[in-house]
Amino acid sequence: MRITDNAIVADFLTNLTRSRERINRLNVQLSTQKKLQKVSDDPIMANTLLRLNVDLSRLDSYKTNVVDGKSTLKMTADSLGKVSDILQNVKGLLSGSTSADPSFLAKLSDQMDQYLNMSMDIANTQFDRKYIFGGTGTMAPPFVSSGAPQTVTYQGNADAIKFQVGDGISSVVNVSGAAAFASTGEINFTGLLDRAAPVNSIVTTTVGMTDGNGVAHSVLMTMQKTGANSWALSPAMPPGATDATVSGGTATVTFDPATGALASIVRGAPLIVTPAATPTAQATSPMTIMIRGTGLSEGTPAGGASTLTGTHTNISVFNQLIALRDTLRSGAQPSADDVAMISVMQDVVMREQARAGTLSTNLTTSDEYLTAQREHLLDLRSAKQDVDLTEIGMKLKQEEVMLDAALSAAAKIIPKSLLDFLT
């Protein structure tokens, strides 16, 4: 084959351009630290990278959500702890109210007023510019005090606030004021029980109540005679009802054999009515109910049969404190039932505090999982897009040597011609 000068030059230029292109590509990779500058460099890897970026962006959001949720829950748990402490103090104060001295009781009532204001302030805590105990009603103070006699009403709702902390995973990050402070109440029984009724004879009544989501429930309360002047109270859901479950709520009621008046009421655990989850109601905070029997007595009913009626009243922590304050201010001593009610309320507050703690722990677990997942994705992305400096360095050196060789060869061969040897 004839090799002409043009062929040598063209060949050399083509190879030189290719070599320079390769060196340039390596250089760009070295300076950007990325294998991929454009999608066309490697479309399949680019697709993977774009997908990884979407995943990472989402994970970053989830992690931010977890951090936000944890701080809100920590604030919630702290606030509930403070309210629990206040209720502990209230219990101490009530156990000290043994004197009937009106001025002493007035002082106690002032103290009670302090506790009321402190607990109201906590319940209306704002964190990160939102009211944390209002359910999803985060823009207005959840507990509003009004009127004379003073009453505190709950303006929020029982809804859960859910943050997304994973693909398809939402985590509740709030405890509503409805659950923590306004889910307590009492059922007060009235009626005349038949003193002459045989043992094991029963009388029942259905008590209606409305939960924090505004859903009505009925509970069947049964009073069974266990002995002379002694009756046992037990709750159950009406036959076939599935709207809630009940627990606790038993009590033993004894009457004075002589007068028929209520002698004692020995309570077991408070009645807890837990509404079943419904598609519409987001959260189902249980109602904690104390049994009272202020209108109960034993005697001979006019119609011959025992009568029993129970009325459910919802009492929030604050209304209970108001009632106690007003009782003390009026110079009366609080009843043992009032003190028992505070205990029930404190238990509920502590239960909700524990729940906030558990939710926060769950978030920590999510956080650990998200962190691990993020690390894996970052590793994967790095493996896909970051250059191996050693490899690039080696390749670059190799190309350099080859370029040197090509240039040096060209410099020697191209200028050679027969002309050099003609005289």
Add this chain to the structure above:
Amino acid sequence: MGGISQLLETARRALLAQQYGISVTGHNIANASTPGYSRQRADFTATPPAQSNLGLLGTGVTVDSVSRLRNRFIDQQIRSSNDSLGSATSDNQILSQIEATFNEPSDSSLSAGLNAFFASWQSLSTHPEDAVSRNALMLQGTQLTDTFHRLYSQVDTFRNSLSDEFTAKVDRINVLSKEISDLNVDITATTTGGLNPSDMLDLRDTKITELSNLANITVSEGSHGAALVFLGGTSIAGNGTSLALRVDAGVPVSVSGTTVQQMRVVTELGGTPVNLTGGETGSILKSFNTTIPDTLGRLNQLASAIISGVNQEHSAGFGRQQPPRTGINFFTGTDAASIAIDLTDPAAAPGSNPSIDNIAASSSATAAGDNSIALAISGILDKRPLVSAGGATLLDGLSVSEYYNRTVTNIGSAVNRADTIVTSQELVISQLTQQQDAVSGVSLDEEMTNMIKFQRAFDAAARVVNTVSQMYDTLIQMV
């Protein structure tokens, strides 16, 4: 036996022939670097012998012809590879520009904008009542719509600029076909006269090669060396006749759901459509009519799906107005060019729209802390299939991120493919050129050698003249 004068005649012929040889060598050396030049060779033949009483006696040399050394088969191969190379090079340039417009993967790309926009809904979900999150969301929304507008208009502007380039290239085809047909006239005239029009043939071959880079042409040989050029079956250059082409508006056609105006090439007279499929012009035509409209159509579908998906959720939610209102759209518009933030509350005071208060995060009028709408919207990026308000499946059943990734990857793959074709065709052409060069190329060493050969032969012939002259002297002195 011929006389002494016959000797002188032989020497004269030798001198002329060698001089002619040096002249051809000089022409070769002079054109050593001329593109498309074919090496020429003076073909020497012995002149017919003279009859003498001793038999036939040689009468010297003559230059029979000047040959043009060229392999026409390789020329044909180069032309057909040139068609693919021109097309792939143009594809590569056009698609690379679109790829650069998308600017993936980077922080300023649409994918980054989409991620940031939907992440803003996540951050709104943790602070649904908060103005800061709403402001951030509004900002990201504006950035997203701006990115859509920028991308769409850049790709669209680029598409329009292709029509100018296309017209210029079609004009060039017209010039070339005219030149080829004119050269055909000269070549056939020269050939008919029994001469070899080497340099004209070289010039015509250069024009045909340039033309083959521009369009899908085929060349066939006519009588007396005329080259007949056809473009997609239409004869555009013959012997003295050429057919001018012009760019014409095609019929509007729907590509990926977007109707675009196409282009086509027709004959100047009569307006008959020409089947242009290859070379640079074929590539531009394909990009203008199909590839770019497809990209634009996909951008439109993406924007339209986002508008529909976000609005469906958003209009069901409640904003932060007092009292909270519902039924407000987040986006307005129908495609990538018209997508914009809506957030217009008809009940609001004039001049207060769009407002961040109109962003709906909550599914309830009474629960400002509810975030279910924000969460639902943040999930749209990866939701599939997206369904329009009318119940139609959007984006071929893919999620927004998948659809966009596929769009970008398609372009990248096309660039990659064109790149590979360019590299391989360049290699083929470089090999073919080398083969052609082995036949047609000028080797200076060879020409120098030839020159010395001719020079020596000239010297020797001169010596013969000298000798004959001395012989004459001797003869004259004898008399």
